[in-house]
Amino acid sequence: AAQERDVHANPSSAVIAAFKVFQQELDSRHDKYERLVKISRDITIESKRAIFLLHRVINVPNAEGVLKEAEGKLDGVRQKIGQIAEELRGEDIYQFHRAFTPGIQEYVEAVSFLHYIRHRSLISLEEINARLVFMNTENSDPKGSAEAPPSGALVLTFQVTPADYLLGVADLTGELMRLCIGSVGNGDIDTPFQLSQFLRQIHDGFSYIGNTGPYEVSKKLHTLRQSLGKVEDACYTLRVRGSEIPKHMLADVFCSRTTHMDTEEGVV
Amino acid sequence: AAQERDVHANPSSAVIAAFKVFQQELDSRHDKYERLVKISRDITIESKRAIFLLHRVINVPNAEGVLKEAEGKLDGVRQKIGQIAEELRGEDIYQFHRAFTPGIQEYVEAVSFLHYIRHRSLISLEEINARLVFMNTENSDPKGSAEAPPSGALVLTFQVTPADYLLGVADLTGELMRLCIGSVGNGDIDTPFQLSQFLRQIHDGFSYIGNTGPYEVSKKLHTLRQSLGKVEDACYTLRVRGSEIPKHMLADVFCSRTTHMDTEEGVV
Amino acid sequence: MKGNRRSEMSVTEMFSYIQGFLSADQDVREDIRKVVQNLEQTAREILTLLQSVHQPSGFKEIPSKCAKARELFSTVRTQMAELKTKFPVEQYYRFHEHWRFVLQRLAFLAAFVVYLENETLVTREEVAQILGIEVVREKGFHLDVEDFLAGVLIMASELSRLAVNSVTAGDYSRPLRISNFINELDSGFRLLNLKNDPLRKRYDGLKYDVKKIEEVVYDVSIRGLAKEPESGGDK
Amino acid sequence: MKGNRRSEMSVTEMFSYIQGFLSADQDVREDIRKVVQNLEQTAREILTLLQSVHQPSGFKEIPSKCAKARELFSTVRTQMAELKTKFPVEQYYRFHEHWRFVLQRLAFLAAFVVYLENETLVTREEVAQILGIEVVREKGFHLDVEDFLAGVLIMASELSRLAVNSVTAGDYSRPLRISNFINELDSGFRLLNLKNDPLRKRYDGLKYDVKKIEEVVYDVSIRGLAKEPESGGDK
Amino acid sequence: MKGNRRSEMSVTEMFSYIQGFLSADQDVREDIRKVVQNLEQTAREILTLLQSVHQPSGFKEIPSKCAKARELFSTVRTQMAELKTKFPVEQYYRFHEHWRFVLQRLAFLAAFVVYLENETLVTREEVAQILGIEVVREKGFHLDVEDFLAGVLIMASELSRLAVNSVTAGDYSRPLRISNFINELDSGFRLLNLKNDPLRKRYDGLKYDVKKIEEVVYDVSIRGLAKEPESGGDK
Amino acid sequence: MKGNRRSEMSVTEMFSYIQGFLSADQDVREDIRKVVQNLEQTAREILTLLQSVHQPSGFKEIPSKCAKARELFSTVRTQMAELKTKFPVEQYYRFHEHWRFVLQRLAFLAAFVVYLENETLVTREEVAQILGIEVVREKGFHLDVEDFLAGVLIMASELSRLAVNSVTAGDYSRPLRISNFINELDSGFRLLNLKNDPLRKRYDGLKYDVKKIEEVVYDVSIRGLAKEPESGGDK
Amino acid sequence: MKGNRRSEMSVTEMFSYIQGFLSADQDVREDIRKVVQNLEQTAREILTLLQSVHQPSGFKEIPSKCAKARELFSTVRTQMAELKTKFPVEQYYRFHEHWRFVLQRLAFLAAFVVYLENETLVTREEVAQILGIEVVREKGFHLDVEDFLAGVLIMASELSRLAVNSVTAGDYSRPLRISNFINELDSGFRLLNLKNDPLRKRYDGLKYDVKKIEEVVYDVSIRGLAKEPESGGDK
Amino acid sequence: MKGNRRSEMSVTEMFSYIQGFLSADQDVREDIRKVVQNLEQTAREILTLLQSVHQPSGFKEIPSKCAKARELFSTVRTQMAELKTKFPVEQYYRFHEHWRFVLQRLAFLAAFVVYLENETLVTREEVAQILGIEVVREKGFHLDVEDFLAGVLIMASELSRLAVNSVTAGDYSRPLRISNFINELDSGFRLLNLKNDPLRKRYDGLKYDVKKIEEVVYDVSIRGLAKEPESGGDK
Numbered sequence A, B: 001a002a003q004e005r006d007v008h009a010n011p012s013s014a015v016i017a018a019f020k021v022f023q024q025e026l027d028s029r030h031d032k033y034e035r036l037v038k039i040s041r042d043i044t045i046e047s048k049r050a051i052f053l054l055h056r057v058i059n060v061p062n063a064e065g066v067l068k069e070a071e072g073k074l075d076g077v078r079q080k081i082g083q084i085a086e087e088l089r090g091e092d093i094y095q096f097h098r099a100f101t102p103g104i105q106e107y108v109e110a111v112s113f114l115h116y117i118r119h120r121s122l123i124s125l126e127e128i129n130a131r132l133v134f135m136n137t138e139n140s141d142p143k144g145s146a147e148a149p150p151s152g153a154l155v156l157t158f159q160v161t162p163a164d165y166l167l168g169v170a171d172l173t174g175e176l177m178r179l180c181i182g183s184v185g186n187g188d189i190d191t192p193f194q195l196s197q198f199l200r201q202i203h204d205g206f207s208y209i210g211n212t213g214p215y216e217v218s219k220k221l222h223t224l225r226q227s228l229g230k231v232e233d234a235c236y237t238l239r240v241r242g243s244e245i246p247k248h249m250l251a252d253v254f255c256s257r258t259t260h261m262d263t264e265e266g267v268v
Numbered sequence C, D, E, F, G, H: 001m002k003g004n005r006r007s008e009m010s011v012t013e014m015f016s017y018i019q020g021f022l023s024a025d026q027d028v029r030e031d032i033r034k035v036v037q038n039l040e041q042t043a044r045e046i047l048t049l050l051q052s053v054h055q056p057s058g059f060k061e062i063p064s065k066c067a068k069a070r071e072l073f074s075t076v077r078t079q080m081a082e083l084k085t086k087f088p089v090e091q092y093y094r095f096h097e098h099w100r101f102v103l104q105r106l107a108f109l110a111a112f113v114v115y116l117e118n119e120t121l122v123t124r125e126e127v128a129q130i131l132g133i134e135v136v137r138e139k140g141f142h143l144d145v146e147d148f149l150a151g152v153l154i155m156a157s158e159l160s161r162l163a164v165n166s167v168t169a170g171d172y173s174r175p176l177r178i179s180n181f182i183n184e185l186d187s188g189f190r191l192l193n194l195k196n197d198p199l200r201k202r203y204d205g206l207k208y209d210v211k212k213i214e215e216v217v218y219d220v221s222i223r224g225l226a227k228e229p230e231s232g233g234d235k
C-alpha cells in the first residue's frame, strides 16, 4: 500500500494541483495580514508620539509650532494608512480588520486630540475619513489628498469604521483628562471648565450608546468615567479655591485670565 | 506665575538639555525593540513554514529534496537571526529578550525538527548556537559561518538561551507527535516506536527538570504529556494490530518493512 | 464661546449618527441570524439523510439518498439567496462569523454527496455551485477557501467512520478506495502552511482519520478479505 | 540503531546540562535576593531619616539629616558592591526585576537629598555616584535611565507633600521655589515619548503633583503670605 | 425487533415534542430580549436626561428634568406591561437574568428622580409603582429586593458625583444634605448580612462615596462657604 | 429637618425589614443544600450498584441490580418530597442551580435502569415518576426538559462503555443493539435546535460515543464474532 | 485472586473510614461558619455605634460611645469563647481563613476604641484582652500578628476620615494630634520588612492617609484656625 | 504631650518586637522552602526512575526499579526528618501550602511503588511509614488525608498509561489486573462526599482512566490475547 500511496503525491494529480492553488492563496493572504500588522504597529508608535508632542502645547511659548509639528507627524501616519489602503485595494477591509485596528484607533485618538486643541470640538468621522484619500502612487503628495479627490482610478480611500472611531474617541478622553490636569498645574483656569463640559458630553454620548456598541467600548467605559471624575474634581478644586480670592484681588485675577485667553485664541 | 514658568521650557535649561538626552535614549531603545519584534515575527513565520515543509517528508519520494529545501529556508531564518545579532551588538541581550523570544523559540523548534528527521537525535544547544555565528556584513555567506569562526571583529554570534532552547524543544514534541501519527497513517511501523522512545526521553527529561525551569515550561508540560500519550497510544495500536498477523504473512510484512527502512536509510 | 456651543451640538449629533450606525448593524445581524438558523435546520436535515449510509442497509441506498440530498440543497440555495439580501456584499467578512459554522457544515455535506456519488474530491467550484454561491469574492457572496477546506476535513473524518461501517456491512473493498482517496487529500493538505487556528487543529485530526483507515485496510488485508468479490459494495 | 543508542545518551545529558544551568540561575537569584533585602532595609532607614523634614521641627535640621543620609549611602555603596559580585555584569537585564524596585527607591532618596541640599535636580551621574554604580551600561552595573526617571518622579510627589508641610511649618517661600523646580521637571518630562508602562503611569501622577503645588502657591499668594520674610526656610 | 421499531417511532416523536418545547422557550427568550432592549433604550434616555443635572446650568432645571423623567417612566411602565405578557409570571426566576441588569438601572433612575425631587430615600413600593411592577412576588412581576438594593447603591455613587458638581456650580449647601442622606443609607446597609456576591461588592464601594462626600463637606466648611446664603448656582 | 428625622426612622425600618427577607432567603438555601447533599449520597449509591454491570460477572445480574436500584429510587422519592417542602414551588427557577446537578445525575440513573431493563429510551414521564416529581411545571416540582436531556446524554456515554465491556465479557451481540439504540438517539437529538450552552457541548460528545460503539461493532464483525450464537445474554 | 478479594474489603473499609474523617471536617467548618456569622453581626453593630463619631454632634459623645462599645465587646468575648469550642486549638491555622476577615475587623474596632479613649496606639495584648483571646499562640486561640497589624491599618484610614470630619465639626486641633499619631505609626511600620502580601498592600495605603491628614493640617494652618482656642475639641 | 512621647517610645518598641516576630516567621519559611526544594529534587529522581517502567524493556526490571526507589525513599525520610525540625509541629497547617504539592507527589510515588511491588492499594499507614511521617495529626508531622487521596488519584492516571504500555511491551494480562484494581478504587472514591475543591476535580478525571483501561482490556480480549500465556514482554 505504501508504494501506491506515494503515487498520490504525484504533482500531476488534480487534487494536488488544486491544493497548490490553495497554498498560494493562503500564503498571500497570510503575508498580507503580516504586512498590515507591521504597518499598524508603525502607525501606533507614530500616533502616540504625536500625542506626546501635543501635550507639550501647554507650556511652550510657540503652540502653533508644536501643532504644525504634530500635523507633520500625522501626515506621515496618513501616508502609512495610505499603504494600508494600497494593500486593501479591491479587498474586503473587514477580512484584515484585526490586523490594523489598533493602529487606526490610535490614529483616531491622535487626530481627534489635535483637532480638539485647535478647534475645541469633536472631529467627526467624516472629517477623519475626508483626509484619508490617497493618490495611487506611494509617493503622491498627501497634502493634496485632503482636497476634493480628483476623479479617476488614481484615487484610493480608506474608511475608518464607526467602531474604530468610537474606540479612538474613548481613548481620547484619557488624553483630555491629562490635558486638563496639566492645565490646572500650569495656572490655566478656563481650559479645565471647557474640558469638563466637553468630556461630560462625550461621557453622556457613550452612556447613550450604552451596551449597543462593540464589546471593547464597554470595557473602556470605566476608564472614561474615571477620567471624567478626575476632570470634575479638578474643576471643583478650582471653584473651591477661587471662592477664597480676597475681593481686592478679583479684578486682578480676572484680568490676567482674559489676557491668557486672548493669547491662546490668537495662537489658534 | 504663568509667565515665570514658561521660562522653564527654555531650551537652554540644564534640565531640559538632560531630558533631551533621555528622549533620544528612550526613543532609540524603543525603536530598536520595535525592529526586533518585526524581525522576530518574520522568523516565526519562516520557521513555521519550514516545519510544514518537513512534514511533507513522509510522503514524497524525494525526502532529501525536501530536507534541502527546509535547510534553505532555515538559512534564510539564520540570516534574520543575524540581523538580531547585529541589532544586539554590544547590548545586553536580556534587555530586548522579550522582543525576539517567540521567534527564537520557533527557530529552535524548526531546526531541532530537521535535526531529528536527519539524525533521529536531539540537537544540542551548542549545535544550535554553533550555527549562529555571522560575518559582520549583512550579505555574508551564512554557510561559511557554520565553520570555525574566523578571528577578528568581523564575527558576530547569537546565543540561544537555555530557556528558549527548552521552550523550543517542548514545542518540538508536538511536531514529533504529528510526525508519528502521520507515519502510522502512511504504513510506516518503525518510526512510531522510535518516536515513542525519543519522546519518552524528552518527557522524562522535562519531568526531571520539573518546576525548576521557567514558568512557561510548566505550562507546556501538559501538552507534552498529551503528545506522549498520543504516541504511546499509536504504538499500542500497532502492537495490538500486529498481534493478529496470520503466521504465513509474518515474513511478508517483515520483508516489506525492511525494504521500507532501507529506502529511508538510503535517502538520509 | 460660540464655537463651544456649536461643538456641543456636534458631539450629541455625532453620537446619534454613530448610534444610528450601530442600530443598523444590530438589525442586520439579527436578520442574518434568522436566515442562518434556517440554514442550520436544513443542514441538519441533509445530515440525517446522509447518516443512513452508515447503516448496514444503507449502502445500497446511497444513490437515492444522494438524490434526495441534492433536492434539499435547492432549499439551501433559496436560503442562501435570502441571506445575500441581508447585507452589502462587500462587507462579507464583517459578518463572517455568523455563517462560518453552517457554511463549513454545508461544504462538508456537499463534499460528502459528491464523494458518495462518484468517489472524487469535490472542487471549490462544485461546492459553490451546489450551495448557490460564488468562488471568487469579487463576484459576490462566496465560499472562503478556509471554510471549503474545513468542510473537506469534516468529510475526511466522516469517511473514516464510513470505512469502519462499510466493513461491518460486509463491503471490504470500500476501505481501500477510501484509503487511497484520503491519502491523496492528506498529500494535498501537507502543501499548506496553516496558522495555529481552528483549521490547523482540524487538519491535525486528519492524521488520525488516515491512521484509522489504514488500520481498517490492514485488518481487511491480513484476513485476505479485500481480494474476494464483495456483495455489499456498489462500485 | 547505534545512532539511536547514542542519541538516548544525549537526551539525558542535554537535560542534565540544562538543569545545571537552571540550578545555577536559581542560586544566583537567591544570592541577589538576599543582598537586595539588605538594600531595602538601608533604603527604609534613609527614608525614615528624611521623613523628618516633613515635621514642623524638621526644617531646621535638613542639613544635618542630609549629612546623616550621606553616611547611610556609604552602606548602600558597600551593598551595591556586593550585589555586583553576584552575577556576570553583562547579564544585568536578566536579573533586572530583582533590584529594579529598590534601585528606583534609592534613586529617589539620592535625588531627594540633593534637592534638599541645594534645590537642584540631581543628574544621573550624581545618583550613580551616590549609589556607587555606573551611568553607562558598558562600564558595569549601571542605573537604567527609566529607573532614574522613576526615582525623580517619586521625588516630585514627595516635594508636593513638602510644599504642603512647609506652609504648615510657616515657611511660605519654599512652595514657590518647589513650584518653579517642579515645573521645570514637568517641561523635561513632556519631551519624552513613554510607552504604556509603569513609568508612564507614574508620570501621569506628576501632573497631580504640579497641580497640588500650584494650589499651595495660590493659597499662599492670595493671602499675601509669600512676600513677607519668613523665618522657617533656610535658603 | 418489533419493539425496536415501535421505540424508533416514539423516540422521534418524543424529540419532536421536546423540540416544540425548546422552540417555545427560545421564542419566549427572544420576545423578552426585544422588550428588554427597548427598556434599555428608555433607561438610557432617562439617564442622559438626568445626567444634565451635573452641568453647571443643570441645577436650576432639576424640577423640570425630573418632570420629564417622570414622563419617560410612563414609557417604562408600558414596556414593563408588555414584558409581563411575554411569559408566565411564576417563571420570573427562570428568565431573571434577562432583565436583571436593566431593572437595577431603572431602580437606580427611579431612586435618583425621587431623591432629586424631595431628597428622601425611595421605598421599594415607590420604585415598583414608578416602574409599574409589584413589590410582592406573589402579586406578579416584582422587584427583587437585591435588585432594589443594587439600584440604591448605584444612586449613592451618582450622589457623590453630584456633591462635587454642585459645589462647582456654586451650590454649597447641597453637599451637607447629601452627606446626611448617604450616612443614613450607610447605616441602613450595615443592618444587612450580605453574602459574598455582586451586591456585597457594590456595597463595599459605598464607603468610598461616603468618604468622598465628607471631603466635599469639609472643603466647603473650612472655607465657611456653607454659611453664606447661596442662590443655588451663581456663575 | 423634621422630614429628615422621619425618614431616618423609616430607612432603618426599611432595612430591618429587608434583612428579615434576606435571612429567610439564606435559611431556605441552607435547607435546600442539606437535602441536596442527601440526594447526592443516594445517587452515588445507585451509581455504585449499577456500575457492576460493567464487570464480566455483572451481565447476568442486570435484572437483580435493576431491582435493587428501583428500591433505592424510593429513597430518592422520599428525599425529593422533602426537598419540595423547603421552598414555594413557583420559585423553582430561583433555586434551580442548587439541585440541577444532582437532578441530571438522577435522570441519568433512571434512564440507565430503564435501558438495562428493556433496552428502550426512558420517557420524561417515566423519569419524573421514578424520581417522584412532575413533568409539567404547572403541577409542581418538575423535571426541566434540559435536565432530562442532559441525563439521557450521560447515559449515552455510559452505553459506549457498556458496549466495550460487554465484548470483554463475551457478549458480542449487545454492541450491535446498543449501536442501533444510540443511532436512534442521535437522530432524535438532531431534531433539536440547541443553543450554545452546556447541553449543546454535552451533545457534541454524543458523536464520539456513536463512533466508539461503531468501532466495537466493527471489531466484532470483522472477526466474525457476531454470527456465532453467544451465551452471554442476548435478550 | 484471594489477595484481591481481601484488598477489596480493605479498600471499602479504608474509604469508609476516610469518609468519616471528611464528614467530621465538614461539620467543624459548618459550626465555625455559624459562630463567625454571629461575630460579624456584632462587629457590624460596634461599627455602627462608632461611626457616629464622624457626625458633627458625635464628638462630644465619644466617651459614652466608647463605653457602649466596650459593652458590646463582652458579647464578642462570649462568641469567641464559643468559637474556641468548635475545633482543637492546635488546628488554628487549618481553619484560619474562616475567621481571619472578622478578626481583623474586630482588631480594628478595638484599636479604634482605644484611640478614641486616650489617643494611644492599642497594644496586641490590649486587643487580645478586649476580644477575649490570647496573644501567644501556645496559650490558645490567639490574635495572629498580621491580623493585628491589618486591624491597625484599617484604623489609620478611619483616622484620616476623622481628621476631615473633626474640622467640619469645628475641632481644629484634633487633626494635628492625629497627624502626629499617624506619623508615629508610619515610622513603626517602616521598621517592618513586609512580604508582598495583602498586608503590604494595605500598608501602601497608609501613605495616602498620612498625606491626606497633612493636607487637613495644612488647610487649618494656612487659615490660622489652629491657633484660636476651639470649642469643639475636648482634649 | 508627655503621654505622647511615652507612646512614641512604645510604638517603636512594639514594632521592633513585631519585626522580630516577622523575621523569625520569614526565616522559618525560608528554611522550609529549602528542605522542600530538596524533597522535590528527590521526588523528581524517584519519578524519573519509576517512569522507566513504561519502556518496553522496563517491565522486567520492575522489581529492581522498586528496590532502587525504596532506597531513594530513605533519602526522603531523612529530608522529612529535617523538615520536622524547622517549625513547631502544631503549626503544621500554618505552613501546609509549602509542602502540600511535594507531599502529594511523594504519596503518589509511594503508592506507585507499592502497587508495582504487589498490586495492592497502599494504605495511609504504609505511605506515612515510607515517607517517615505520621498518620495521626496528634502524633506529629502527618499525612493529611486529602493529600493521601490526591496521591492515589495521580497514581490512577499513571496506571492507565501503564496499561497501554504494558500491552505495547507484550504483557497482555496486566491490563486486566489494573482494570480490576482501578474499579475497586473507583468504588472506594464513590463512598466519599467530596467538596467542590481541587480533589473533586482530580477525582472527576478518574472516570477517564477507568474507561481508558477498560478499552485496553477490550482490545486484548477481542483478539484473544489475554488467554495465551505471555512471557512478560516478548519484543
Ligand SMILES: [Mn+2]
Residues within 6 Å of the ligand: A109, A171, A172, A174, A175
Ligand atoms: Mn492614549
Ligand SMILES: [Mn+2]
Residues within 6 Å of the ligand: B109, B171, B172, B174, B175
Ligand atoms: Mn509547532
